[in-house]
Amino acid sequence: MNDKNLKEEILKRIDKNPLLQKEIYESFKAHSKTEKEAIRNALKELQEEGKIYKDSRNRYCKVDENLAIGIINFTKRGSMAFVECEDGRKIAVKVENSGISLHKDEVAVEIIGTWKELPEGKVIRILKRGLKYVIGEFERKGIFGFVVPIDGKINMDFYVSPEHIGLAKNGQIVKAKIIRYQSPTKNPEVEIVEVLGDKDDPSIDLPIVIFKHDLPEPGYFPKKVLEEADKLPDKVLPEELKGRKDFRKERIFTIDGDTAKDFDDAVGIKKLKNGNYLLGVHIADVSHYVKEGSEIEKEAYKRGTSVYLIDTVIPMLPFKLSNEICSLNEGQDRLTMSLIMEIDPYGHLVNSRIYNGVIRSVKRLTYSKVNELLSDNCSPEVEKDIGFLKPDLEMMKELMEILSKKRKERGSIIDIESHEVQFIFDEKGYVKDILPVERGVSEQMIEEFMVLANETVASYFDVKELPFLYRVHEYPDPDLILQLHNYLELLGIKVKMPATIQPKFLQEILERTKDHPLSKNIQMMLVRTMKRALYSETNIGHFGLASTSYTHFTSPIRRYPDLIVHRLLKEFMRHKGSLSNKEIKKYSYLLPKVALHSSEREKIADQAEWDLIDMKKVEYISRHIGDVYEVYITGVTRFGLFVEVPTKMISGLIHISELHDDYYNYDEKTNSLIGERTGKIYRIGDKLEAVVVRADKLRMEVDFVPYVEDELAKYSQQYPNAKIKGLKKNNKISKKRKK
Structure with missing residues (x-):
């Protein structure tokens, strides 16, 4: 019996009567090890496909059309939940229909209707608990206490009995182990296993984020993984060079950030006699060392990506x-996958070739030094250090400008300003200042070259319709595009809406508004129209890049999908531009699973990074309670205004109850708040002055109120906890008023 028939037969046998695994063995009269293994594999595949599940009695049950299995994820304030299924489906669950499930539980849901175009479900069974621990603030109530979770997605408090409190003190942040889950009448119960510290201590922020997102401790790897890594060579061995193209005499170098420790891409450039550029993008050959099925590979798949937490x-x-061994360190022989691309003076890719290569980087360059070298104010020290590469770098800048122009012409919109920030810490670890990170010419160069490399590799597989892992980006949300259009109209910027939204339309908006005083807000609103980029085995193109085929090939040290792409490339090269039937079958099954898992791991990593950044921003603003800032409105809702301090990129809320001068109604069409009596309008992009009155670092919340000069006493009375001793005006505002 083949795999397909076996799975179909299992579904028939459990259709009416759920069965234990041993009962399924008996029904098939499976006695040998091979027969039992085949059934186990079939059961595993059926579970992964979302066609069967295990009930509370460990019996296998068939999922019918009105039932779905997935992980329940509550929204930030715990007011709604969504069940994400293995097959990518999403089911909405209202809190009243979530039963006693907790964030991250695996649940069975019954489909009961629809909610905003999504199927709506009701949790009928908890299959597996997702949370084992919780982090929160300890609140003592006499001899017992409660842990109030920091994560708003966990919408209940956890009871702590006297014997499980340990050394925790009221108000401290603790890590607690769940020892009993909730019932319809009782709160869940926990045991405090670790006191992290006082909530204002900056050293607790990192462990909070690591735990909240279930990330490994920095530096930790399982023993088996480390043992396997220890057996790897310290340098490239002579026998590893067989069959590789030798680039060691070429002028190849890395360009990375000042603090980077791993270098997985290097570049080199030449000008050909025909006037074309020959660009080499050399990527660390991680797949040579990370073998399929190894302990290192299993751990890499599990993690999905490296996580950067400040x-x-x-x-x-x-x-x-x-x-x-995988880092392209200066002066060291390193194995690579080397993509050599010939590009004409108009930015067209004339030819390309991929090799298993070996390089020796001539220099480790940094973005800051390259930017300085290519500027008009280069110091003698930088000139002496990297000046010998100036001709290469000037040629790269020339090519970058050609590629950038061509990409813009097709409508690519990756030139939106970066909203990255750099934190300046004091000697105690508190945030002293927040500075924007500026992108220079060297960052743009590397970005352009990596985009071209990723597109080129993706095209190899796309044109031959072979199994592949693409990086895809869907078309933007039409409703949000309409909001953007209406907002531009309100600003007096006339934009003709095309029948079909293309990247070029959004690129033109960016070009037309780049010198507008509200250009940053227009950019932010434009970004909000965009959907999240994902990994997929199906190529639907990349909207943001205006690219017909795109992948991630250039960072295999830190991204698992790139490692898979390298493996596919090696097979592609071995079969002279194709894949064997065996590989086609294997990857057709494997890639959907890898795409879904990698997309989820990337989402978790991004959220962890944003959470820590937001905590540090709130920590900074918490030391400026009572200060007045110029803010811009970035969002308008029925309950108030979301605003941002642009100089520090700190966001917060002005609640509608703080708009005392009138009664404001929300206008959905114009996405604005309109005063009934005065006709005053608040909309996205408006500038106003606001006072910081509350900052909660753990919940990443900042509250502002509009600044009115003669209402200082009222602020002090209304917000006694804000400790407003006298409003300190932002220097920029003070100078403006003096004028």
């Missing part, structure tokens, strides 16, 4: 690979 990295691969 000045801490949780790497995907052990140090032995990420910083040593």
